[in-house]
Amino acid sequence: MSVSVIIPVFQAADTIAACIGGLANQRHTGARVEVIVVDNGSSDGSVEWLETQSPFRLLREPRRGSYAARNTGVAAAAGDIIAFIDPDCVPDDAWVAAIVDAFRDPGVLVALGARRPAPDSGLNRLLGDYEVAKDRWMIASGQPLKYYGFTNNMAVRRAAWESFGPFIDRPRGADTLFVRRVVDAAGGPAIRFVPRMHVSHLEIDGPVAYFGKAYTYGRSQRSYRRVHPSLPLSFRDRLQIVRSLASEPGFGVVRMVALCALLGVGMACWACGSVVGMMEGHADAAVRG
Numbered sequence: 001m002s003v004s005v006i007i008p009v010f011q012a013a014d015t016i017a018a019c020i021g022g023l024a025n026q027r028h029t030g031a032r033v034e035v036i037v038v039d040n041g042s043s044d045g046s047v048e049w050l051e052t053q054s055p056f057r058l059l060r061e062p063r064r065g066s067y068a069a070r071n072t073g074v075a076a077a078a079g080d081i082i083a084f085i086d087p088d089c090v091p092d093d094a095w096v097a098a099i100v101d102a103f104r105d106p107g108v109l110v111a112l113g114a115r116r117p118a119p120d121s122g123l124n125r126l127l128g129d130y131e132v133a134k135d136r137w138m139i140a141s142g143q144p145l146k147y148y149g150f151t152n153n154m155a156v157r158r159a160a161w162e163s164f165g166p167f168i169d170r171p172r173g174a175d176t177l178f179v180r181r182v183v184d185a186a187g188g189p190a191i192r193f194v195p196r197m198h199v200s201h202l203e204i205d206g207p208v209a210y211f212g213k214a215y216t217y218g219r220s221q222r223s224y225r226r227v228h229p230s231l232p233l234s235f236r237d238r239l240q241i242v243r244s245l246a247s248e249p250g251f252g253v254v255r256m257v258a259l260c261a262l263l264g265v266g267m268a269c270w271a272c273g274s275v276v277g278m279m280e281g282h283a284d285a286a287v288r289g
Contacts, residue, residue: 001100002032003155004079008061008069010040012087013049015202020053022090022199029097036077038069046087067167067174070151074161082161084175086152089199090118098196099155109160109182109190112139113153113197117204126259127210129245132195134233137241139193145231147191149179153199160190172220180228207262214266218273219280232274238263 005023009016016037023035035056039047041064050058061072066086074082081103085091092098095113102111112135116128138146154175156165164181167174182190204210221232233241242263246256 001030001081001103002034002079003029003081003083003096003099004074004077005033005035005083005085005096006070006073006077007035007037007085007087008040008066008073009037009042009046009050009087010064010066010069011042011044011046013042013044013046015088016046016049018090018202019085019087020056022093022095023085025093026091026096027093029100031096031100032079033096034077034079036073038073040064040066040069063169065169065171066151068169071166071169074166080158081155082158083155084151084153085199088203089115089152089201092196092198092200095197095199098194098198102155102192102194102197103157105192107189108192109157109186110149110179111155111192111194111197112150113155113193113199114195115150115153115199115201117206117210118200118202119205120200123207123258123262124204124210126255127204127207127262130241130259130263133241133245134238136193136195137237137244138233139188139191141237142188143231144180144183144188145229146233146237147176147179147183147188148230149175149177151175152201153197155197160186172216176230177228180230207265210262211266211269214269215273218270219277221274221277232270235267238267 037050037056038059038061040061059072059076061069070084081099083099099111102108114132117124120128160182164178168177245251
């Protein structure tokens, strides 16, 4: 089995070295691994640093957009498995091994891994626990309209890419739209959550960054709903996820109260983003009309 790792890069000088370092430290997997980095017009020294490094392929995609860059990377890739990671994410040293293990099951077409904030401590740890539990719940829910994807830690079988790719060239949400196409055709079991496929997300360095992401995701979800039917997680869904965490040994009342407070702010930010996305949709419709 062979794995092609695709990294889109735009203004990533502060984090790309840690990402590349994590890939260089992968344990023996028995798989052939190639790393393809696609620069998307960086001007912060990212390319100059990458040009001094090896071994990986450095490509350039002049069209702005991370999905355009990813599509360019996949077009040049030779692997049986296409693995996506972002330049602000650092893979665990067993990341590739976990991907290879997941795809030994021929029914798996897409693998989604665990994403933890960095540093993974204090309030960040609470948010990381929730996000991992949420991703696990989504896969186990059996509700196709609530499935989503995330290309900062996702792997795809080559045959699935050829059937359902490439990514739609849009600012956000093309990973979710890809996953939804797979689910619609092959069913929910084709998507697997793989906890050992773990990355540290350097951008999420505290609750404020998390809230900013929540706003962005709310805005994005409104946008891709206009392309493919989709449902956000309901309050009841989120309550079930929180209850699953509460049942874990040692979680405790104090941690639960703190988590609920953080999630309350996060949901408010998501709702604000959703409203903005809805208004943008109405404005676009008016222009087209």
